Amino acid sequence: MLKRKAYDRLCDWKKRSGGTSALLIEGARRVGKSTLAREFGRNEYKSCLEIDFFQAPEEVKQYFRDYSNDLDALFLYLSAYYGVELHQRESLVIFDEVQMFPFARGMVKYLVADGRYDYLETGSLLSIRQNVENIVIPSEEETLELNPFDFEEFLWAMGEHAMATVIRSQFESLKPLPDNLHRKAMALFREYMLVGGMPQPLKVYVDQRKFEPVDRAKRQIIELYRNDVARFAHGYEFKVVSVLDGIPGQLSKHEKKYTLSSLNKNARMRTYEEAFFWLADARIANICFAATDPSVGLGLSMSQSSLKCYMADTGLLVTLALSCGAVGEEDVYRAVLRGEIGLNEGMLTENVVAQSLQGNGHRLFFYAQSGKKKGEERMEVDFLIVRPYENAAGKPRVSPIEVKSPRQYGTSSLDKFKKAFGKKVGTQYVLHPKQMKVEGERVFLPLYMAGCL
Numbered sequence: 001m002l003k004r005k006a007y008d009r010l011c012d013w014k015k016r017s018g019g020t021s022a023l024l025i026e027g028a029r030r031v032g033k034s035t036l037a038r039e040f041g042r043n044e045y046k047s048c049l050e051i052d053f054f055q056a057p058e059e060v061k062q063y064f065r066d067y068s069n070d071l072d073a074l075f076l077y078l079s080a081y082y083g084v085e086l087h088q089r090e091s092l093v094i095f096d097e098v099q100m101f102p103f104a105r106g107m108v109k110y111l112v113a114d115g116r117y118d119y120l121e122t123g124s125l126l127s128i129r130q131n132v133e134n135i136v137i138p139s140e141e142e143t144l145e146l147n148p149f150d151f152e153e154f155l156w157a158m159g160e161h162a163m164a165t166v167i168r169s170q171f172e173s174l175k176p177l178p179d180n181l182h183r184k185a186m187a188l189f190r191e192y193m194l195v196g197g198m199p200q201p202l203k204v205y206v207d208q209r210k211f212e213p214v215d216r217a218k219r220q221i222i223e224l225y226r227n228d229v230a231r232f233a234h235g236y237e238f239k240v241v242s243v244l245d246g247i248p249g250q251l252s253k254h255e256k257k258y259t260l261s262s263l264n265k266n267a268r269m270r271t272y273e274e275a276f277f278w279l280a281d282a283r284i285a286n287i288c289f290a291a292t293d294p295s296v297g298l299g300l301s302m303s304q305s306s307l308k309c310y311m312a313d314t315g316l317l318v319t320l321a322l323s324c325g326a327v328g329e330e331d332v333y334r335a336v337l338r339g340e341i342g343l344n345e346g347m348l349t350e351n352v353v354a355q356s357l358q359g360n361g362h363r364l365f366f367y368a369q370s371g372k373k374k375g376e377e378r379m380e381v382d383f384l385i386v387r388p389y390e391n392a393a394g395k396p397r398v399s400p401i402e403v404k405s406p407r408q409y410g411t412s413s414l415d416k417f418k419k420a421f422g423k424k425v426g427t428q429y430v431l432h433p434k435q436m437k438v439e440g441e442r443v444f445l446p447l448y449m450a451g452c453l
């Protein structure tokens with residue numbers, strides 16, 4: 001298994017919890033939840049019993065229904081069926097794809113109280129109505145969101161451990177990399193944007209260093225997502241698919257707010273909000289909401305009627321953008337890698353920054369003013385996050401982030417934002433293809449440092 005940061009978080013949970021809670025690994029289909037749980041069970045426990053509820057026969061599910069009040073019998077039959085010997089406090093039980101059998105999730109409270117084993121659950125689409133019917137979500141359940149591989153994990157997979165270390169070190173000291181290492185880091189970052197962070201395509205690239213089989217693997221994932229829409233998005237399948245297919249076009253615009261009129265001239269957010277929720281809950285998309293009054297509590301001024309919709313994995317966005325033809329040819333990917341053909345750079349760079357911020361635990365917000373009101377200046381700031389601000393004794397402040405793909409650009413929106421919100425504003429960041437530099441309270445970071453914020 002390729003090295004993942006989430007593995008260390010699982011080890012921390014085991015040590016801290018001591019069997020007093022179960023851990024639910026949430027994430028998109030094919031993001032590696034099952035592989036991570038299985039590897040953790042294999043390495044950290046004497047034995048591991050995995051029940052995949054996508055494939056479990058009705059007989060196994062009936063064990064849970066019949067013996068929910070007789071756990072001795074339940075574990076006896078499960079152990080015999082799967083051929084796994086269970087050891088008290090030394091075995092892990094995995095409920096894989098638990099959304100397919102909510103009854104087992106509802107039993108977690110009692111299984112944890114029983115105390116003899118540790119429990120991991122994996123699942124996607126966990127908030128969809130049919131997946132939580134007739135159960136009480138156990139308070140003994142902690143959650144861990146598993147995202148696609150970030151750039152640092154991509155570097156580990158590529159054998160570039162030293163590069164990963166130097167990038168983080170230079171970010172922390174606010175010093176630029178030497179020019180030759182900067183060029184290498186940018187080249188690797190462009191590869192990362194094209195390959196993405198889904199485990200199977202990444203493994204293909206690590207093994208073969210070719211883009212065509214990578215694209216084929218990504219198309220299989222997108223087809224799986226489409227099948228999930230047909231299976232689970234009852235009554236609004238068309239809207240979900242329309243929003244999904246519209247993401248590349250929306251992100252290719254100068255203003256990247258999602259314009260529903262491009263799907264249907266009569267479309268309104270109130271009739272499409274369920275489609276956006278579905279894509280976000282499935283971890284297929286990252287939704288970025290407008291904050292109308294930027295402050296430390298960004299969610300307090302969130303406007304759900306104004307949003308941007310990013311793909312949760314930038315590699316899948318590339319494939320979705322190229323999906324009008326046959327499987328992406330090697331030459332096409334190589335040309336995009338070299339910047340020789342016009343796959344929208346702004347679309348990719350803003351999406352990968354959204355992916356990086358989301359992966360670091362930030363909720364996604366942006367700020368925009370149309371300039372149409374009297375006395376109002378037009379501005380749009382790509383992202384807003386909250387970070388400690390050195391010039392305010394380390395207290396949190398709003399940090400605006402602008403993402404730039406060309407080498408020549410302006411920063412007028414950041415200037416206007418600082419002027420408008422004054423002391424609410426902390427360090428300002430510009431993410432661009434060039435070297436790091438610091439100008440007062442404004443820090444210019446190379447794009448490959450987005451994951452450090």
